[in-house]
Amino acid sequence: MSELIKTSAIVLSKINFGDTSKIVHFFTEDYGKMSAILKGARLPKSKTGTVLDVFNYVQLILYKKETRNIQLISQVDLIKHFHRINEDLEKTKYASAVIELLHNLTVENEPYQKLFKGSVRILDLLNSDSGNPKLLFVKYLIFFIKEIGYEISMDVCHLCHKKLTGEETVSFSLEKGFLCSSCRKESITFFDFSKELFNFFICLNSKINNVRYEDDDLNKIVFFLERYLMYHLHEFKGLRSLKSY
């Protein structure tokens, strides 16, 4: 038995299927990542047109069956098309990286409602003119890592448990986590945070918005977070979107 469900979703990718259909990957609000087919989507009389374009925020009605890998779309309506993302290479690059994270690093059929809301929000922010796309993306990446269960704790040194106040150079060990300036000397670490960079990282993790930073600080944090994810998720080989634009 299949049940008729209604949920909102972000379009992650689409491919043509058979002569007239399309198979679409969605990140849905209530059911997480799933694939669904829209039969007749490519027939001339189909009204879907560009509704299923990647990045779109849509409302879905579909027949869902637990035992099926690909669900059947009954109706799809556009909630929002983020038209300005496609007009700007920098925005496209970071929006693509958001889609890539959702596509590759979330578990099929597992709901992530907070991550869904945050993902719609970053697409909305990238679509508007508010803020540097790279900064918006780095904040999203930290949030994403937390929501998939790999939050980076930065309160204390993971060896001696001393509080890290942002007044010293610290290092990050992939096995242990953040280490204070004394403990780092006795461990194999992979990434050093200057006092300034560590304070910037603390700010990125907080709700503070008017942070001062250099572009290179953002590059360093992206590098650090990508390597951190690669260490924990072996199937992850880095974000292709960041290299291909």
Ligand SMILES: [Zn+2]
């Ligand atoms: Zn320590």
